[in-house]
Amino acid sequence: MSTPPDVIRSAYTQLAVTDLAKSRWFWVDMLGLHIQHEDATTLYLRGTDELTHHSLVLRAGPVAALDHLAYRVRAPEDVDRAERFFTDLGRPVRRLPAGTGTHGVGDAVRVVDPLGFTVEFFHEIARGERLIQRYDLHKGAQIARLDHFNICTPDIPAAYDHYRSLGFGCSETIEGDEHELYAAWMFRKQTVHDVAFTGGAGPRLHHIGMATHESHQVLRTADIFGSLGKEHHIERGPGRHGVSNAFYVYLRDPDGHRVEIYTSDYYTGDPDHETYRWNVHDDRRRDFWGNAVIESWYKEASPVLDLDGRIQPISEAALDESAVTVGADGLGIVEHS
Numbered sequence: 460m461s462t463p464p465d466v467i468r469s470a471y472t473q474l475a476v477t478d479l480a481k482s483r484w485f486w487v488d489m490l491g492l493h494i495q496h497e498d499a500t501t502l503y504l505r506g507t508d509e510l511t512h513h514s515l516v517l518r519a520g521p522v523a524a525l526d527h528l529a530y531r532v533r534a535p536e537d538v539d540r541a542e543r544f545f546t547d548l549g550r551p552v553r554r555l556p557a558g559t560g561t562h563g564v565g566d567a568v569r570v571v572d573p574l575g576f577t578v579e580f581f582h583e584i585a586r587g588e589r590l591i592q593r594y595d596l597h598k599g600a601q602i603a604r605l606d607h608f609n610i611c612t613p614d615i616p617a618a619y620d621h622y623r624s625l626g627f628g629c630s631e632t633i634e635g636d637e638h639e640l641y642a643a644w645m646f647r648k649q650t651v652h653d654v655a656f657t658g659g660a661g662p663r664l665h666h667i668g669m670a671t672h673e674s675h676q677v678l679r680t681a682d683i684f685g686s687l688g689k690e691h692h693i694e695r696g697p698g699r700h701g702v703s704n705a706f707y708v709y710l711r712d713p714d715g716h717r718v719e720i721y722t723s724d725y726y727t728g729d730p731d732h733e734t735y736r737w738n739v740h741d742d743r744r745r746d747f748w749g750n751a752v753i754e755s756w757y758k759e760a761s762p763v764l765d766l767d768g769r770i771q772p773i774s775e776a777a778l779d780e781s782a783v784t785v786g787a788d789g790l791g792i793v794e795h796s
């Protein structure tokens with residue numbers, strides 16, 4: 460296997476949206492993302508702490524779908540490494556020299572990875588002016604930055620193996636009594652995850668996680684949607700995660716794309732960082748206070764496009780976490796002293 464690219468972090472998501480004006484209302488007016496650039500068909504957005512051009516691209520299209528995920532790599536040579544790595548895997552690969560891909564991004568390569576997701580690897584990207592202390596421009600959810608991608612895939616062990624081959628660490632897992640893998644959180648930057656896997660039919664995008672600095676911004680997000688009678692966009696939470704320990708709320712945008720407003724996870728940067736493993740019967744794993752996970756959160760997700768913009772066919776999952784029940788007493792089977 461050839462040398463993998465040196466991935467720094469999850470960097471941006473490009474979504475296809477069916478009504479750019481409605482998406483602008485949700486992502487800019489309500490969530491407060493900063494418009495770095497826009498044209499008739501596309502919005503380029505970023506959070507207050509982000510110094511690169513964008514972390515979310517919304518492009519008008521006929522079908523709501525994930526166009527591609529994008530990871531930033533450490534050096535220009537890592538774009539070549541990515542091209543070679545996925546070519547050697549026999550995967551579809553398309554080089555996008557500077558000026559031919561996403562506005563603001565330089566030389567890049569897009570691949571369809573072994574899980575069926577269209578993924579871009581780039582190094583060069585235009586800079587954005589520093590908004591970190593422009594509190595006068597921090598609006599809505601006051602999102603600081605993109606934190607992670609969460610993808611639905613039917614074969615969690617295969618997803619784990621693929622991302623391990625790209626040098627990702629594993630911070631936490633959800634496992635069955637026989638250690639079958641239901642979910643995993645994997646990282647390159649030194650926090651809980653850049654990517655996580657939710658078991659289910661796939662390839663589909665489960666959600667993008669956007670980080671705020673404080674839990675009061677998560678609560679404020681829910682309050683803003685409630686204030687405007689738009690509470691139907693709130694799908695799950697606010698609450699405290701077991702996995703990651705983050706405080707969260709999940710929203711659905713006008714196309715049904717899921718976004719998580721997420722804050723306060725933890726450092727994972729030491730070389731001997733150990734994976735924390737949850738039992739699938741522990742009902743604190745996904746919500747630390749034992750609140751149930753709404754069915755739509757397990758079942759609904761966005762389809763993904765291939766390199767030519769066609770919807771990728773999906774395969775059904777072998778394991779279904781939502782079908783796993785906790786103990787009869789309502790307590791997690793894993794008894795805690």
Ligand SMILES: O=S(=O)(O)c1ccc(O)c(O)c1
Nearest residue numbers: 668700701702703744745746
């Ligand atoms: O619900 S989980 O606690 O498993 C969870 C943890 C971290 C996340 O980013 C997430 O989306 C979900």
Ligand SMILES: [Ca+2]
Nearest residue numbers: 742749789790
């Ligand atoms: Ca319980």
Ligand SMILES: [Fe+2]
Nearest residue numbers: 607609668719
């Ligand atoms: Fe998440």
